[in-house]
Amino acid sequence: SISHFLCVFLHIERSDFPQGEMDWVAIESDSSNVQKRPELHRMMETVAQKLQLMGGTVQLVDIGEQELPDGQTLELPKVVTAQFGNDSSKHTVCIYGHVDVQPAKLEDGWATDPYNLTEINGNLYGRGASDNKAPVLAWIHAVEAYQALSMDLPVNVKFVIEGMEETGSNGLDAMIMAQRDTFFSEVDYIIISDCGWLSRRPALTYGTRGNCYFFAEVQDLHSGVYGGTVIEPMTDLIGILDTLISPSGKILIPGIREAVAPLSDEEWKMYQDIQFDMDNYKNKIGVNQLMYSNKVDLLAHMWRYPTVSIHGIEGAFSDPGTKTVIPAKVTAKFSIRQVPDMDPAMVKKQVTDYLHSVFAKRKSPNKLKVTMVIGAKPWLADTHHPLYEAGKVAIKRVFNMDPDLIREGGTIPIARTFQDVTGKSIIMMPIGGFDDGLHSQNEKMSSFSLSPRYNYIEGTKLFIAYLNEVSQIKRTSV
Amino acid sequence: SISHFLCVFLHIERSDFPQGEMDWVAIESDSSNVQKRPELHRMMETVAQKLQLMGGTVQLVDIGEQELPDGQTLELPKVVTAQFGNDSSKHTVCIYGHVDVQPAKLEDGWATDPYNLTEINGNLYGRGASDNKAPVLAWIHAVEAYQALSMDLPVNVKFVIEGMEETGSNGLDAMIMAQRDTFFSEVDYIIISDCGWLSRRPALTYGTRGNCYFFAEVQDLHSGVYGGTVIEPMTDLIGILDTLISPSGKILIPGIREAVAPLSDEEWKMYQDIQFDMDNYKNKIGVNQLMYSNKVDLLAHMWRYPTVSIHGIEGAFSDPGTKTVIPAKVTAKFSIRQVPDMDPAMVKKQVTDYLHSVFAKRKSPNKLKVTMVIGAKPWLADTHHPLYEAGKVAIKRVFNMDPDLIREGGTIPIARTFQDVTGKSIIMMPIGGFDDGLHSQNEKMSSFSLSPRYNYIEGTKLFIAYLNEVSQIKRTSV
Numbered sequence: 011s012i013s014h015f016l017c018v019f020l021h022i023e024r025s026d027f028p029q030g031e032m033d034w035v036a037i038e039s040d041s042s043n044v045q046k047r048p049e050l051h052r053m054m055e056t057v058a059q060k061l062q063l064m065g066g067t068v069q070l071v072d073i074g075e076q077e078l079p080d081g082q083t084l085e086l087p088k089v090v091t092a093q094f095g096n097d098s099s100k101h102t103v104c105i106y107g108h109v110d111v112q113p114a115k116l117e118d119g120w121a122t123d124p125y126n127l128t129e130i131n132g133n134l135y136g137r138g139a140s141d142n143k144a145p146v147l148a149w150i151h152a153v154e155a156y157q158a159l160s161m162d163l164p165v166n167v168k169f170v171i172e173g174m175e176e177t178g179s180n181g182l183d184a185m186i187m188a189q190r191d192t193f194f195s196e197v198d199y200i201i202i203s204d205c206g207w208l209s210r211r212p213a214l215t216y217g218t219r220g221n222c223y224f225f226a227e228v229q230d231l232h233s234g235v236y237g238g239t240v241i242e243p244m245t246d247l248i249g250i251l252d253t254l255i256s257p258s259g260k261i262l263i264p265g266i267r268e269a270v271a272p273l274s275d276e277e278w279k280m281y282q283d284i285q286f287d288m289d290n291y292k293n294k295i296g297v298n299q300l301m302y303s304n305k306v307d308l309l310a311h312m313w314r315y316p317t318v319s320i321h322g323i324e325g326a327f328s329d330p331g332t333k334t335v336i337p338a339k340v341t342a343k344f345s346i347r348q349v350p351d352m353d354p355a356m357v358k359k360q361v362t363d364y365l366h367s368v369f370a371k372r373k374s375p376n377k378l379k380v381t382m383v384i385g386a387k388p389w390l391a392d393t394h395h396p397l398y399e400a401g402k403v404a405i406k407r408v409f410n411m412d413p414d415l416i417r418e419g420g421t422i423p424i425a426r427t428f429q430d431v432t433g434k435s436i437i438m439m440p441i442g443g444f445d446d447g448l449h450s451q452n453e454k455m456s457s458f459s460l461s462p463r464y465n466y467i468e469g470t471k472l473f474i475a476y477l478n479e480v481s482q483i484k485r486t487s488v
Numbered sequence: 489s490i491s492h493f494l495c496v497f498l499h500i501e502r503s504d505f506p507q508g509e510m511d512w513v514a515i516e517s518d519s520s521n522v523q524k525r526p527e528l529h530r531m532m533e534t535v536a537q538k539l540q541l542m543g544g545t546v547q548l549v550d551i552g553e554q555e556l557p558d559g560q561t562l563e564l565p566k567v568v569t570a571q572f573g574n575d576s577s578k579h580t581v582c583i584y585g586h587v588d589v590q591p592a593k594l595e596d597g598w599a600t601d602p603y604n605l606t607e608i609n610g611n612l613y614g615r616g617a618s619d620n621k622a623p624v625l626a627w628i629h630a631v632e633a634y635q636a637l638s639m640d641l642p643v644n645v646k647f648v649i650e651g652m653e654e655t656g657s658n659g660l661d662a663m664i665m666a667q668r669d670t671f672f673s674e675v676d677y678i679i680i681s682d683c684g685w686l687s688r689r690p691a692l693t694y695g696t697r698g699n700c701y702f703f704a705e706v707q708d709l710h711s712g713v714y715g716g717t718v719i720e721p722m723t724d725l726i727g728i729l730d731t732l733i734s735p736s737g738k739i740l741i742p743g744i745r746e747a748v749a750p751l752s753d754e755e756w757k758m759y760q761d762i763q764f765d766m767d768n769y770k771n772k773i774g775v776n777q778l779m780y781s782n783k784v785d786l787l788a789h790m791w792r793y794p795t796v797s798i799h800g801i802e803g804a805f806s807d808p809g810t811k812t813v814i815p816a817k818v819t820a821k822f823s824i825r826q827v828p829d830m831d832p833a834m835v836k837k838q839v840t841d842y843l844h845s846v847f848a849k850r851k852s853p854n855k856l857k858v859t860m861v862i863g864a865k866p867w868l869a870d871t872h873h874p875l876y877e878a879g880k881v882a883i884k885r886v887f888n889m890d891p892d893l894i895r896e897g898g899t900i901p902i903a904r905t906f907q908d909v910t911g912k913s914i915i916m917m918p919i920g921g922f923d924d925g926l927h928s929q930n931e932k933m934s935s936f937s938l939s940p941r942y943n944y945i946e947g948t949k950l951f952i953a954y955l956n957e958v959s960q961i962k963r964t965s966v
Contacts, residue, residue, distance in 0.1 A: 042809035079808075113811055177810055223810050231774040237795030237825055238897055239786055240775050244798040245733050252730035255723050257850035296709040296816075297718050299853030308717055317715030319814050320722040322805030327821055329802065330557075331520035332655055332701050332861060333591055334823055334898075335927045336797050338774075343805055345812055347715055372735035375777030383810060419716055420812075449813045 028134060028463065030060075030151075031455070032127040034109065034143045035136035041087070041110035042177045044078065050087045053109050054173050057146075058090045061169060064154060066092035071189075073181035076174075086181045087173030091193055094153055095166035101480055102166040104197040104434075106424055107146035107204060108175035111138035112449045119451040132462030134455040140446035144455040144466050145203035146171060148441060152473035164481035168197060172424075175204070178223070178384040179423055186431050194432045199397055199480060202425055203473075206442040208416045209286060210458045212409050212472070214401045215438035216391040217313065217417035218425055220348030222357045223384035226250065226365060229339035230376040237336060244326060246374045247340050253368045254318050254344065259301050261318050261346075265360045269352045273310060281306045284414060294445045313417035316352060320344045345384070347421065354385035386423030389436075397437040400479035407479075408472045420448070439476065441469025506612060506941065508538075508629075509933070510605040512587065512621045513614035519565070519588035520655045522556065528565045528651050531587050535624075535649050536568045542632060544570035544647070549667075551659035554652075564659045565651030569671055572631055573644035579958055580644040582675040582912075584902055585624035585682060586653035589616035590927045597929040610940030612933040618924035622933040622944055623681035624649060626919060630951035642959035646675060650902075653682070656701070656862040657901055664909050672910045677875055677958060680903055681951075684920040686894045687764060688936045690887050690950070692879045693916035694869040695791065695895035696903055698826030700835045701862035704728065704843060707817035708854040715814060722804060724852045725818050731846045732796050732822065737779050739796050739824075743838045747830045751788060759784045762892060772923045791895035794830060798822045823862075825897065832863035864901030867914075875915040878957035885957075886950045898926070917954065919947025 039053035040046040054070065062068045070088040077083055087110070095102075114124035114137035122128040124137040134144065149169070156163050170193075174180045186194065207213040228243040228250075253262055261267055286305050292298070302308040311317070325340040327333045346357060362380045369378045391398070393415050405413045418438070428436055442448075443456030443465055457464040517531035518524040532548065540546045548566040555561055565588070573580075592602035592615035600606040602615040612622065627647070634641050648671075652658045664672065685691045706721040706728075731740055739745055764783050770776070780786040789795070803818040805811045824835060840858045847856045869876070871893050883891045896916070906914055920926075921934030921943055935942040 042811060043807070044809075112813070113807060113809075221812065223812070237797040238789040238791075238793060239769075239778050239780070240773070241735075241737055241777075241779060242797055244800075245737070246735075248726055248729045248798060249735060251726045257719075257724075257727060257852065259719055259723070291717075295718070297853065299719075300717050301719060302717070311716040313716075315716060319715040319720055319812070320726060320804075321811055321813060322722075322815070323801055324806055324808060326798075326806070327800030327802075328804065328806035329521070329591060331522075331591075332821065332823075333520060333799055333927070334699065334701070334797070335590070335799060337800070338928075343810065345715075345810075374735065375775065449811070 028127060028129065030147050031134060031139065031144050034147065035127040035138055036125055038125050039110045039138070039173060040113050041174050042113055044084055047084060050110060050173050054087045054090055057109055057171050060150065061090065061092040064094070064150070064157065066094050066169070068092045071185055073185045076180050089173070089182065089185055090169065090171040092169040093166070095163045097166060100165050101198045101483060102168060102196050103199045103201055103477070103480055104168040104170060104194070105149045106170050106200060106202045106428070107149065108142050108172045109138070109146060110173040110176050111141070112176050114451070114453070121452055124453070129462070132457035132464065134463060134466065135452060137453055139453055139455040140206065140442040141448040141453065142175070142204045145441055145469070148466060148470040149203065149473055151470045152477065155470070155474055164478045166196075167477070168193070175424070178386065179427075182424065183427050183431070186427060190431055194434070197432065197434055200428045200432070200434050200436045202422060202436065202438045203440060204422050205418045205420070205438050205440040206446055206448070207440055207444050208284070208414050209290075209444060211285065211411060211414050212405045213414040213416045213440055214393070214398055214405070215416055215418050215440055216393045216398070218389050218422045218438070219313070219419060220352070220354065220386040220388040220423065220426065221345050221384055221421035222348060222354050222361070222382055222386070223343070223345040224361055225341050225343060225381045225383055227339065227341040227379045228376050232336070232338050241374050241376060242336050243340050243376050244337060246369065246372060246376050246378070247323065247342055249372060250365050250368050250378070251320055251342055251344070254320070261316060263318070263360055263364045266316055266346070266352070266357065269356065270315060271350045273314070277314070278306055280415070281309045284309065284416070312419045314349050316349055317347045318344060347419065348386065348388050350388055350390060352388070354382070354387060358382040358385060386421050387426045389422070389425035389429060391436060395435055396483045397435050397480070400483055401437055401439055401476060404472055404476040404479045407475050408468060439472070441465050441472065506605060506607060508625050509612060509617065509622050512625065513605040513616055514603055516603050517588045517616070517651060518591050519652050520591055522562055525562060528588060532565045532568055532651050535587055538628065539568065539570040539647060542572070542628070542635065544572050546570045549663055551663045554658050567651070567660065567663055568647065568649040570647040571644070573641045575644060578643050579676045579961060580646060580674050581677045581679055581955070581958055582646040582648060582672065583627045584648045584678060584680045584906070585627065586620050586650045587616070587624060588651040588654050589619070590654050592929075592931070599930055602931070607940070610935035610942065612941065612944065613930060615931055617931055617933040618684065618920040619926040619931065620653070620682045623919055623947070626944060626948040627681065627951055629948045630955065633948070633952055642956045645955070646671070653902070656864065657905075660902065661905050661909070664905060668909055672912070675910065675912055678906045678910070678912050678914045680900060680914065680916045681918060682900050683896045683898070683916050683918040684924055684926070685918055685922050686762070686892045687768070687922060689763065689889060689892050690883045691892040691894045691918055692871070692876055692883070693894055693896050693918055694871045694876070696867045696900045696916070697791070697794075697897055698830070698832065698864040698866040698901065698904065699823050699862055699899035700826060700832050700839070700860055700864070701821070701823040702839055703819050703821060703859045703861055705817065705819040705857045706854050710814070710816050719852050719854060720814050721818050721854050722815060724847065724850060724854050724856070725801065725820055727850060728843050728846050728856070729798055729820055729822070732798070739794060741796075741838055741842045744794055744824070744830070744835065747834070748793060749828045751792070755792070756784055758893070759787045762787065762894070790897040792827050794827055795825045796822060825899065826864065826866050828866055828868060830866070832860070832865060836860040836863060864899050865904045867900070867903040867907060869914060873913055874961045875913050875958070878961055879915055879917055879954060882950055882954040882957045885953050886946060917950070919943050919950065
């Protein structure tokens with residue numbers, strides 16, 4: 011078995027890796043920009059073709075249409091499902107991934123063209139390089155490696171690849187519900203690699219925060235005035251946004267902090283034991299001062315407390331230079347990361363009621379509209395589940411060390427959906443680096459080694475080893 | 489003389505007016521967007537060629553370069569000067585105008601392509617249609633009308649047409665200084681038509697507010713984090729912006745309100761006598777409620793009190809849709825309209841000191857940088873000056889009514905510069921409507937009559953009549 015692995019690993023190292031990643035990153039599959047929808051459709055077809063060429067049983071599943079704010083509808087990108095192997099004596103894993111990306115423009119501060127994958131010092135720079143195109147390709151390459159060496163897959167492998175993750179996985183929940191008793195019925199385990207390590211050490215992720223994303227729109231419909239005669243919508247919007255968070259970062263919306271599960275002694279001990287260098291983290295994210303000066307507080311606020319972030323304002327002047335227009339309709343975008351035991355429906359009510367109450371106190375003649383456009387729950391797993399034990403063994407085999415057991419500050423809403431709908435066990439197995447810059451400028455698939463493309467190549471080996479470890483899980487323990 | 493006017497007026501009514509305006513509006517002469525600089529150069533050449541074809545003595549005056557925020561330099565658009573007539577027995581007027589425009593994109597909410605002049609119900613829609621391309625063309629057409637009928641101009645006419653007005657007339661002050669004793673030495677009066685009426689009644693404008701435009705930049709340089717570990721620059725920026733203005737619109741920056749000249753009884757009486765319908769104004773600007781419920785307070789706050797407007801934030805997410813990026817560097821743009829006796833140098837210090845003090849109280853680890861990028865003084869004229877008396881007669885002749893005597897809430901910095909540098913008397917004579925939407929979406933050259941292009945055509949007639957009235961001003965009264 012060891013010799014088999016060596017063969018597979020050698021095959022991986024000889025492969026011309028970045029070409030697939032380069033082709034995929036070149037497709038501007040931005041799911042939040044409706045203008046880019048044809049690119050997104052092309053992305054899904056590219057994925058389906060790839061899996062079909064590999065001999066998989068592939069379907070492009072129609073998940074319907076999306077309603078736009080203006081009432082128009084737009085076709086959603088199809089979901090790609092695929093199956094390799096159908097041996098009922100083997101376990102079946104289902105790998106989830108997504109191939110849509112966040113918006114990216116060179117002028118946002120990218121050092122390279124975001125849609126032209128560029129290798130610098132072994133790192134692969136491009137929008138979607140780490141989130142989530144390379145991990146999806148690594149899983150595909152893992153299957154290809156077994157195939158190339160004419161080795162049987164140790165488990166049946168299914169894929170579910172979607173194209174709306176970055177805007178809330180529109181249509182996917184309904185698709186999972188619809189196929190719960192068909193495609194998902196034979197699945198034993200669900201694997202997600204849509205996250206990153208905490209340090210230079212490989213990690214297994216056992217929790218994610220959810221996300222409630224809000225639009226707060228203030229408008230008055232005025233036109234063509236200079237200041238002095240109307241209460242300007244921007245003044246009102248700034249005023250209400252300033253009531254969300256205290257200068258020290260405390261959330262001021264009543265009820266939000268009260269809903270959070272208290273930090274247990276066991277959790278405190280667990281965080282305390284994580285090898286996490288605060289100074290290193292500060293350097294890597296590029297700040298001089300963090301909100302918390304001790305490790306436990308910092309990790310806890312990254313992972314298991316809610317946060318409010320204000321992302322920007324639509325409708326106001328946002329270009330370089332000067333413009334004296336007084337906008338008549340401005341929409342703030344902000345989000346609240348969700349943790350146990352918060353409930354998005356409750357958060358929606360808390361935020362809406364609170365903003366309307368602070369707006370009412372301003373006695374403004376303008377109109378406020380608050381809408382929650384994404385409401386994704388958090389997710390938590392048991393780190394002693396056989397899936398995690400198998401992960402620890404695979405990591406030990408490939409990296410010769412124990413993994414960090416971590417949670418994720420960001421949101422992977424689908425984990426929670428899979429858990430709620432299918433009842434299957436889920437593991438998150440990241441291969442991206444902690445400073446990959448997901449959703450930011452200069453996103454990259456990092457290389458945490460002098461060896462170029464280290465995480466991408468070693469990550470693929472990890473997936474190969476993991477498929478083998480999962481095959482060893484005893485039936486009784488499912 | 490009356491019969492001469494009738495000839496000229498008839499000529500104007502027969503002219504194919506909108507073609508010149510259409511050609512000019514089609515040039516995207518946006519002075520705040522450095523990418524559009526070639527268009528701006530083309531605009532200045534178009535103006536120069538037009539005046540040259542009319543037989544004027546024309547110069548394209550090099551006014552040097554502009555330094556960009558990144559330290560690079562960019563050639564400024566040349567200033568066009570022109571002269572028609574050189575008879576020392578006549579008065580010489582100098583007409584100032586600008587042909588650069590504010591930014592405009594269809595997606596900002598324009599009903600028509602902003603750079604394709606479109607006539608709807610007699611109104612001419614397009615960016616720059618009213619601010620300031622049509623008024624400049626109306627002056628040119630006025631000169632052309634005299635020429636077409638082989639009539640001598642009653643006064644010598646000079647033109648100064650610039651291309652940087654919308655971003656602070658960079659380079660123009662120095663050019664006026666340099667030509668004070670040459671081009672401007674023979675000038676008796678300066679005429680500016682870069683403003684609008686207050687109502688359906690024609691107006692003469694005797695004052696403008698100045699403008700101090702600020703950038704407030706907060707940054708931390710972080711990258712690739714989800715909320716919870718750093719104090720986000722957006723939170724800090726929103727926090728300090730919220731200290732500029734109270735919910736009811738009161739300016740909170742210490743020292744600003746104290747510097748304003750008190751409202752005199754005479755002024756109060758003057759405002760009280762203006763025929764201004766509050767409900768009509770509310771309807772026209774499209775709001776349900778104004779900041780002040782009586783006419784005098786409203787006009788005073790439009791014209792002679794300072795205001796703070798927040799225009800937008802650069803560097804934050806501003807597109808439609810959702811994006812969870814936490815921006816590392818955000819720059820707010822806001823401006824303070826200046827009135828007597830405020831001093832921009834003092835305002836710069838007051839704003840900078842105040843924002844740094846409120847920022848210091850937040851104890852944020854982030855960095856704040858405050859810069860004043862425009863500092864334009866207000867301007868006031870004497871409404872009993874012969875220039876204004878001549879204006880009242882010309883308006884009576886063309887419109888058969890007395891003008892509103894008004895001030896302008898916006899800024900025409902050049903009026904103050906002309907006054908300070910040349911010492912000449914200045915008049916502002918608007919022809920645009922009060923709801924032309926300058927700097928906003930759907931800017932238009934309005935028609936305040938069932939007759940199409942009424943303001944544009946009658947405005948041209950007014951300029952023709954005014955040149956004649958100015959020629960009657962006695963030498964001694966200069």
